[in-house]
Amino acid sequence: MAQTTTICFANNKGGSGKSTTCANVGYAMSTLGKKVLLIDSDMQMNLTLSYFDDEKSLEMAQSGKNIYTGIVEQRDLSEYIVQTEYEGLDLIPSSTLMSSIEFQLFSKWQREFILRQGLKKIKESGKYDYILIDSPPTLGCWVMNIMCASDYLIIPVEASPWGLFGLANMFEFYEQVKLISPSIEILGIAVTKASERKNYFKQTIETLSSLDNVRLLESIIRIDSTVEWSQDNSKPVMAYKKTSRAAQEYMEMAKEIMKYADR
Numbered sequence: 727m728a729q730t731t732t733i734c735f736a737n738n739k740g741g742s743g744k745s746t747t748c749a750n751v752g753y754a755m756s757t758l759g760k761k762v763l764l765i766d767s768d769m770q771m772n773l774t775l776s777y778f779d780d781e782k783s784l785e786m787a788q789s790g791k792n793i794y795t796g797i798v799e800q801r802d803l804s805e806y807i808v809q810t811e812y813e814g815l816d817l818i819p820s821s822t823l824m825s826s827i828e829f830q831l832f833s834k835w836q837r838e839f840i841l842r843q844g845l846k847k848i849k850e851s852g853k854y855d856y857i858l859i860d861s862p863p864t865l866g867c868w869v870m871n872i873m874c875a876s877d878y879l880i881i882p883v884e885a886s887p888w889g890l891f892g893l894a895n896m897f898e899f900y901e902q903v904k905l906i907s908p909s910i911e912i913l914g915i916a917v918t919k920a921s922e923r924k925n926y927f928k929q930t931i932e933t934l935s936s937l938d939n940v941r942l943l944e945s946i947i948r949i950d951s952t953v954e955w956s957q958d959n960s961k962p963v964m965a966y967k968k969t970s971r972a973a974q975e976y977m978e979m980a981k982e983i984m985k986y987a988d989r
């Protein structure tokens with residue numbers, strides 16, 4: 727039976743490419759024959775919208791078949807899995823109600839471990855090779871839940887002037903998580919939305935390469951308008967335009983992640 731590796735994408739800096747990277751790396755892994763479960767945990771529902779149109783996404787949000795209900799009711803989350811149109815790629819959708827998740831968690835016993843508990847049966851079943859979790863741009867009890875349920879953390883960083891802002895908070899938060907969930911490791915930093923013509927691209931790479939004990943992934947995701955077109959069509963970029971540069975870059979990143987994530 728396959729062992730399931732859980733990887734979360736988190737960065738408190740908004741717009742750093744978490745949802746886009748999670749959606750596309752997940753798809754790339756599935757085309758490599760892996761069974762992948764994506765979990766959308768953000769009230770913005772961007773990961774859900776990457777695979778389902780607005781109407782279907784809102785329907786799932788309103789029907790209660792989503793992560794919010796599963797967490798608030800502390801259920802086995804396998805009840806909330808939906809299939810995407812792609813082989814080997816499933817999703818637990820989110821809901822706009824996730825805006826109140828911090829409040830909901832507050833009164834719960836062992837509140838940092840509700841997600842880990844909810845995923846227990848799914849992991850034990852060995853049905854998935856990878857579970858990929860997209861996080862909201864916050865650092866609270868919910869993101870702590872996400873990290874406590876994960877084997878690895880990937881930090882997407884936008885190669886922009888403000889891209890590195892807040893990264894120190896992220897590392898401090900990770901150290902706090904490690905105290906209660908010691909097995910989590912940072913798999914690496916993923917540079918996203920890069921434009922090599924711009925000066926700060928070089929600066930970002932230099933700064934990130936100089937960090938101690940944190941791997942900078944070699945594969946880099948460049949800005950490519952095909953990504954936005956694919957999102958507008960609720961498709962991963964490889965399914966939208968396989969020959970695009972972005973499609974190739976997400977595939978390379980998926981392969982690199984799989985190389986490091988196989989425990």
Ligand SMILES: Nc1ncnc2c1ncn2[C@@H]1O[C@H](COP(=O)(O)OP(=O)(O)OP(=O)(O)O)[C@@H](O)[C@H]1O
Binds near residue numbers: 740747770918948954
């Ligand atoms: N490689 C890319 N090329 C062009 N645009 C991109 C690329 N990656 C992401 N984007 C765009 O950048 C924006 C932010 O990306 P994304 O939503 O993935 O970031 P995020 O970290 O999940 O944001 P949030 O913190 O709000 O959850 C989106 O509008 C997305 O379409």
Ligand SMILES: [Mg+2]
Binds near residue numbers: 744746770861
């Ligand atoms: Mg997002």
